[in-house]
Every structure is written in C-alpha cells, then in structure tokens.
Amino acid sequence: MTVAQRFETFLENIKITSEQSKDGETKHGGVRACLNKYYYNSTSETVNSLLVGSWGKHTRIRPPRDIDVMFVLPYSVYQRLETRPGNKQSQLLQEVKSVLAKTYTTTTMRADGQVVVVPFVSYAVEVVPAFKLDNGKYWICDTNGGGKYKTTDPDAEASALSTSDTNTVGKTRHLIRMMKKWQSYGTVPLKSFCIELLAADFLASWQYRDKTMVYYDYMIRDFLKYLIGKANGYVFVPGTSEFVLLSDGWKSRAESADARAVKACEYEAGNYPTLAGEEWQKIFGTYIPIS
Secondary structure: OOHHHHHHHHHHHOOOOHHHHHHHHHHHHHHHHHHHHHHHOOOOOOOOEEEEHHHHHOOOOOOOOOEEEEEEOOHHHHHHHHOOOOOHHHHHHHHHHHHHHOOOOOOOOEEEOOEEEEEOOOOEEEEEEEEEOOOOOEEEEEOHHHOEEEEEOHHHHHHHHHHHHHHOOOHHHHHHHHHHHHHHHOOOOOOHHHHHHHHHHHHOOOOOOOOOHHHHHHHHHHHHHHHHHOOOOEEEOOOOOOEEEOOOOOHHHHHHHHHHHHHHHHHHHOOOHHHHHHHHHHHHHHHOOOO
C-alpha cells in the first residue's frame, strides 16, 4: 500500500454515508422548519437560518457529530427582550427551547452558553439563536457573567476556509477531517474549531501544500510538530477581533502522536507499509488501513 492509497482510503472511511447525510438533513430541516413556523409563519427548512460548523464548512466526519444551525431571529424579538430585566440572553435561549419543545415533546433539551441542544438519537442539533447586524455579521448569545451578545461572522469563517482549501488543492479540509478523527480517537481536549483555524494557518506556509497525496504522511507529521509549538498560544477568528486561547491540555497527546507519525513516515520511506500502518492506527484508529 502506497502513502497515497492509504490516505485516500482513510479519507473515504471517515466520510459520512449517504444515509447519515439524509438523516442529518431530516433532523436539522425539521428543527429549522419548527422555528420558522413560530417566528415567521413559514414552513421552510432553509430560510432565516444557515448551517455552521462542520456541516456548513464540509468538514464533517463519521461517526456523525453534532449539527450546528444558526437561526436568525426577527429584530422584534431583540426589541422585546431588551425591555426585560435580568439575563436577556438566557431568557432568549429558554424561549427558543420552549418553542422547540412543543414539537419535540419526547426530547429532553438543554439551553446554556450559546446554544439550545436538541439531542436526537443519531444526531444532536445545536441551535444558535442570532440577530443579523447591518454589517452582515451576527450577534449570538453568551449567557455567562450575567449575559451579553458576542459578534460572530460565519460567512468570513467559511470564506477563509474555502480560500485555504482552494490554495492547497483540497488539503485544508482533508487535514481538518483527519485531525478531527485523531481528536475523537485519542480523546484530545482541543476544539474542532481550533483545529480548523490551525490547519489553515499551518498549510499557508507548508512547503508541500501544492503536492499530491504522496506527501500526506509528511503533512500529518509536520502539522503535529507545528501544533505542539502552538501550546499556550492563540488563534484569531476570521471576521472578528476575537482570538481563542489554546492552553496546553492536549499537548502530551500531540507529542505522542507526533512521535508515532515520525516513526510511521520512516517506515513508509523504508518500504515497510504494514509497520507504518500499525503506527498510523495508534494515532487514528482502524479507520486508516494497515495494508
């Protein structure tokens, strides 16, 4: 098995199936239609909302994860909440939760932080209530510290990722998807959003970014080395002045994976594909083939 064959098979193995895709579309479509019915008297499964996160950016993997939906509320809802005392953001999340609960009567939901979580058996749909601003960005809830709105720009995030993916001939999404499998297999306490931002930053200057899958073993090895160097650093969020602190709770797992990737690359170069495959599986699990 060549390096290209191994990683092509790996990427195919972590793609969600057509059945999983259809199931997810049904789930998030139903949630969006429910909110549209209440707030806009519409049965549309798409308007006044957008997919964000892995479903919106095409970086999803299997087994299926959460589906993130940003639902844009009418300005009148903001005006109504502004007349109330207390934590307005918490009240907004509770309102959205109660609207959904009338349809999903047997589903136990929760509303905290920034989202309302609808935990279906196969997927959890996480709803982010939002208000669209005149500049095209959005206000979303943050219920912590008495409550406030924070600015986000999902269009800028998606555009930055797509630009990186184009400039690297598809490597950005490939790297994100593979490292998310490492994250889940190794229980790595590093957020998927951070992996996304770090992957694009790394690939912007990686010397083999325009090469074929023959270099994917080097890509994993070099990204892990880069990642270790980012411990206790930060990444900037596209479209806003926000930055995300990275801490270092994941560093030891990255160091272990890096050592295995170095060994796997040596085995690949020495034409010991089975030994290389065994090392890759210590990083990614059985989704990546041995031979």
